[in-house]
Amino acid sequence: MKRAFYGLSMALIVVLASCDSNAGFTELESGYAYRLADNKDGKKAVRGDIMLIHLKSIYDGDSVMIERTVEDGFFINPYGPSLGGFKEVLDLCDEGDSIVVKMSWAKYESLTRVAPGPGIDTSKMVSMHMRIEEIENESIVIARVKEEQRAVEKTIIEKYMADNNLEGEESADGIYQVVREEGDGPKAQPGQQVSVNYVLRLIDGKLIDTNYEEVAREAGAFDQRRVPYRPYAFTVGNDDVIPGWHKGIPLVKLGGKSTLIIPSELGYGPRGRPGIPQNAILVFDVEVVDIK
16 A cells, blocks of 8 residues: 655644534543544554554534545654644544544644635634554554555656666666666766766656756756856765765766666655655766766
């Protein structure tokens, strides 16, 4: 099952539709009111665990605002510092439980950092419906999700190579290298400075960046501030570039040209960056022009 992975910072937004009635709700000291819809008496969370949750938030009894699922990778750290009084709610929850939590809009906004949109009457109540699908140690879940993502991306990369008639080798780190020109020099070693010409595209072909002025002009991405366009220099193993460059550029000999297909784990990962979506596979056409 694919999970993207989102944290709680902007989070707590909730699951399971059920009727919104005051009957059966118990008010906590924190000001939240709750009703256990299904009590499984399952595993309790301990420090280091996370809760994978199906969550839905409902405004004024019947308007679903936001829904998050385990398939989306939604989770909550029940010991997270931003929970405040909501930890009192999570302490009631075991693995498999379903719970409905009622609160004022003010408490909902404070918890989730979601500002009221057009048409929202902040005097109305919000109910959050949560099903605790799984409680597990965070490191175990992260390792599992990474492995699942690696398998998904491997399939995508291999299809891309077959569709484009590319032949290459997969490195021990999971980078695929298609040699365009072998080069006749050495390969860069850790601590050496490498100068590289590059074109970066997503696997769908969208141009993201390049240091070739002519390529930038042809793509309508020319930036006068970068003139003159120069090779990008970095120190292998030291400088702040993506891991895929520290591991991938040393695969290319001085004077060589290669296409490096870099999985998201060695790129910008599940967070992405402006212009690059989460879990993006990166396709670099690179030329190593200098090693010092």
